[in-house]
Amino acid sequence: MTDRELRSTIQALEEEIAVLRRRLEDAPRRVRILEERLMDARGKLAQAAAQNEKLAAALEETREQLALLREEVEKLTAPPNPFGTVLGVNGDGTVDVFTSGRKLRVNVEPTIEVKQLEVGQEVLLNEAYNIVDVRSFDGSGEVVVVKEVLDDDRLIVLGRADEERVVELAAPSRGIRLRAGDHVRMDPKTGLVFEKLVRPEVEELVLEEVPDVTYDDIGGLGPQIEVIQDAVELPYLHKERFAEYELAAPKGVLLYGPPGCGKTLIAKAVASSLARAVAEKEGRDDARSYFLNIKGPELLNKYVGETERQIRLIFQRAKEKSDEGFPVIVFFDEMDSLFRTRGTGVSSDVESTIVPQ
Numbered sequence: 001m002t003d004r005e006l007r008s009t010i011q012a013l014e015e016e017i018a019v020l021r022r023r024l025e026d027a028p029r030r031v032r033i034l035e036e037r038l039m040d041a042r043g044k045l046a047q048a049a050a051q052n053e054k055l056a057a058a059l060e061e062t063r064e065q066l067a068l069l070r071e072e073v074e075k076l077t078a079p080p081n082p083f084g085t086v087l088g089v090n091g092d093g094t095v096d097v098f099t100s101g102r103k104l105r106v107n108v109e110p111t112i113e114v115k116q117l118e119v120g121q122e123v124l125l126n127e128a129y130n131i132v133d134v135r136s137f138d139g140s141g142e143v144v145v146v147k148e149v150l151d152d153d154r155l156i157v158l159g160r161a162d163e164e165r166v167v168e169l170a171a172p173s174r175g176i177r178l179r180a181g182d183h184v185r186m187d188p189k190t191g192l193v194f195e196k197l198v199r200p201e202v203e204e205l206v207l208e209e210v211p212d213v214t215y216d217d218i219g220g221l222g223p224q225i226e227v228i229q230d231a232v233e234l235p236y237l238h239k240e241r242f243a244e245y246e247l248a249a250p251k252g253v254l255l256y257g258p259p260g261c262g263k264t265l266i267a268k269a270v271a272s273s274l275a276r277a278v279a280e281k282e283g284r285d286d287a288r289s290y291f292l293n294i295k296g297p298e299l300l301n302k303y304v305g306e307t308e309r310q311i312r313l314i315f316q317r318a319k320e321k322s323d324e325g326f327p328v329i330v331f332f333d334e335m336d337s338l339f340r341t342r343g344t345g346v347s348s349d350v351e352s353t354i355v356p357q
Contacts, residue, residue, distance in 0.1 A: 079127055085138070085190050086121045089114055095131060097123060098190045106130055120170025120192045137172055137194060141185040146178055155193060157186060167191045181316050211268035211291045218265055225266065228253055232270050236327065237277055264333065267291070271329040278327055289327040292318055296334040 084099035084106075093114055094105050108114055108131045116134065117123070124133035144157040144165075153169050155178065170192040178184065183197040215225055235242050235249030242249055255263040268291055275289030294314060301307045318328045 081127075081132070082125045082129075083135075084123050084125050084129075084131075085187070085192070086117050086119055086123060087190065088119060089117055095123075097125070097131070099125060099129070101189070104129055118171035119168075120172065120187075120190070120194060137170070138187065141187045141194060143183055143197060144186050146180055146182045146184060148180060149178055155184075157184065157193070159186075159188075165191065167193050170194045179320065181313065211272040211289065213265060213268040213272055215269050215273060218262055218269060221262055221266065225269075228255075228266060228270060229273070233274055233277060236274060237281060264293070264331065267329055267331040271327060274327040274329070289329070290318075290321045292328065292330045294330065294332050296332050296336075 082099050084097035084104075087096040087098055087103065089095050090105070093108065095108055095114065095117055096103060096105050098104075106125065106129050108117075112131060112134060117131075120137055122135040122138050123131045124135060126132045142159065144159045144167075146155050147158050147164065148156040150156060150166070153174065155167050155169070157165055157167055159165055167186055168191060170187075173184070173193050173195055176196050178196060184193045185195050185197055186193045218225065231250045231253050235247075241247075255266060257263060271289040271291045278289075292314065299307050299310055301310070314330065318330050322328045
């Protein structure tokens with residue numbers, strides 16, 4: 001190798017060494033730049049991961065909202081569930097129900113016990129007319145009057161325009177003592193009677209009580225009390241003697257006099273004395289009696305036949321109590337407002353048909 005070639009080689013090596021020295025000096029700066037880029041990339045990656053979690057949460061929430069909306073749409077577009085009334089439970093587990101004017105024999109959802117179903121109970125049906133829910137008894141219906149009790153579960157009732165109908169007793173009304181004239185609530189669709197109703201028009205006029213007044217509480221009316229005792233107590237306590245001698249017992253006693261002279265007090269004392277006498281005669285410990293105090297003017301009604309009907313209900317009420325074996329005194333207060341002499345007074349003649357009752 002010549003001297004010139006050696007010099008060129010040495011020069012090239014020196015230049016390469018200088019380049020390598022410069023690169024070595026720039027290496028830490030480049031490392032720092034790479035580290036900064038790496039940290040920046042990691043930050044962006046973490047930010048992207050957080051955004052991804054938010055997007056995933058938002059997506060899950062959207063899915064839940066869609067599921068709820070889908071359920072709501074299904075509920076709104078689903079066909080309606082019909083209601084039915086239980087008519088009877090069969091031995092094979094099926095139930096007879098009345099729905100939409102038809103009597104059907106349906107099945108029961110397995111989660112519902114057939115034993116808990118009662119006649120007259122309201123149930124919810126599905127599209128296949130299977131019982132899926134049990135509800136309580138319906139509280140609405142028509143008010144009808146009992147005409148006759150056929151047996152333990154059937155009645156003859158009078159509805160609109162005195163239309164007769166044979167009905168059955170629902171579970172809530174079974175075991176309740178019903179008589180002719182009682183008001184009951186009936187479902188006209190199923191023909192089931194659900195409850196016995198109180199007759200408010202009679203209850204407002206009749207004060208039923210057990211009097212605690214005795215003859216000792218009355219002063220100065222000895223002769224009148226003796227006459228009333230003979231007229232009221234003797235026929236009741238000695239019925240066999242009156243029948244033996246064919247004596248007619250009085251149907252009633254008229255007490256007249258100015259206000260405050262003791263008419264109502266005597267009537268209460270008669271009821272109390274009669275109750276004690278009957279209890280002593282029959283050997284009972286309880287001396288019970290009923291005093292029905294009717295305010296005469298309140299019986300008057302502008303509608304034809306209403307006053308007569310209420311009078312009949314009052315005496316029917318008295319007969320029911322008398323059938324239980326207790327004395328009953330029916331006291332008409334201010335009866336001159338009702339039972340006036342025919343052809344007297346100037347009025348609308350509403351009371352002219354009351355006397356024959």
